[in-house]
Amino acid sequence: MNKNRLETFSDGVLAIIITIMVLELHVPAEPTWRALLEELPTFLSYALSFVYVRIYWNNHHHLLHLAGQISGGVLWANLHLLFWLSLFPFTTRWMNTAGLAEVPVLVYGLNLLLAAMAFYVLKTTLIRRQGRHGALELALGRDWKGRASPLLYILGMGLSLVTPVVGLLVYSAVAAIWLIPDRRVERFVTHGMEQAPDPSAADPDGQARNS
Template identity: 30%
Template sequence: MESERFEALIDAILAIVITITVLEIPLASTGSWESLFGLKYEFIIYAISFLVCFNFWNINNNIFALVNKVDSKVIWTMGITLLIFSLLPYLTTFVAENFYEFFPQFVYGLSFIITGILSKLISKFLKDSDPANIALQLALENSYVVVNTIILVAIGMIIGYFAYPPAILISCLISIVVPWIAGAVKH
């Protein structure tokens, strides 16, 4: 299968996820700063969830720009990944309403880890489906960002369990921002 239609599907699903996520932010009960400040956790987790979606789109956009064809393994693994991603609006609200609780933070972080594992599988399947595509093979050669994300979020989960549950959310954010900064410094 050619990859253009598949890319369009990914883009559409991510746009829907972002739209639903922003629609889940409650309105301030009054027109005051205090009322708006009362929604700080909703805005913080929304901003992080938006970055998660944007980061996922950016990575996939860059990778799929090199992809010539996809097979059923890529399609189904990406479908499962998008299923996990479609839970993001719910997880965003779950964390916002229970910001200092471990379990909502844990489930949010777990979605990062599952997405990371599935991304590793997708990379393998993409390489296998188009072995003659040298540019794709080279682009998917290093997966340190995915491995670092999994390790960082796991560390955040340990800290979150024993000391400070928002450490999980912080580790998710750091796992997105650090590769951007490293990429900017590198270029």
Template identity: 35%
Template sequence: MPESGTTSGAPRVSEIGRMTGFSDGVFAIVITLLVIELQVPDHAPGELLHALFEQAAAYLAFLLSFGYVGVLWLNHHTLLRLICGTTLGLNWINLWLLLGVVIIPFPTSVLAEAFAHAGTDRDRRVAVLLYALVAAAMSAPWLAFFAYLRRHPMLLREGIDRAFVSRQRIRPVVGMALYLIGGALGWFVSPVIGLVGIGVMIFFHAVTSEGVRRGRSRRRTTT
């Protein structure tokens, strides 16, 4: 869609190519940065296998966050398939969304460190709570994105039902609530249980990456 002028106070609409390219670049960099935390451990001669096993927490944290970033990318891809253009306001919301994505390596590193051999139970509770709070906060821009599309339906591709877009707001709301519950479980009950709760939410967002549907309310779109 070529850039168009405003009419009756409507925001200026431009094509989404730059938004898509920039966003994909950010996701690619973040998912690559996660592996930096995986380093060859210090070890005495003949103790490499034992040292590698001691880093099991780092491997699990990497897999959790790799899956999380991958699921976020799938959801973001689906999100951009709904629109035929973007505006300054939508670009700002997208930057807000990407801010959450680039933060992920930090709680991942904290989580790996806390669950390492020398970590204490309190450290693990703090790490799980931090990860859950970051994940919950990341739900807010997704909610804003759907609300913005609801107010500016001219950005939707032809055939996209506004009711379908409205229904998608339930996903970030559920995510925000359940990530917080996962964090509370990690803090008050058990860090492992909290991590399981976070993993369940990531799985939920994975299986609903194409959106919450009701009947045939939205025509299939193509990439």
């Protein structure tokens, strides 16, 4: 299957998610600095969610750039990821309207956790489709960010039950970690599939494993 339609559809969904979130930013009630500062928490939570959408868009682009053809399993895994990402406007808005209360901040972290798990499923499905020792598997390597992020989300969720602001700071720290570019992935994306060895070379039967 061709991956162009999948990428175009995903880009459209992510663009709509950002649009919905920005519509939650309200104009200050009065033309004063104080009124503007009152909207600062809402803006900061929007900025955090925007950064996360940007991170997922960037990494999603890398995955599809390095992947070969897609399968039905990849389509479902991609929709699974988009479902959890589409809830960002809802959980962000609830967190804002509740004034960073314990449960909304915890649910926001749960949303981040489930999105991370969905991205892992998509990544794993694409790697299995491409075969072992393909460009995607080599570019991601051990993927320590992907392994550490769910643990940090769980930590943030636990801390949010004690001090919601601290939990939110943990979520922000994870976003900051992902903002640091992965040079190995960038190198593979820049030079394309030519950097990866032929998967069939590592198969004793001389055939690539695409299942």
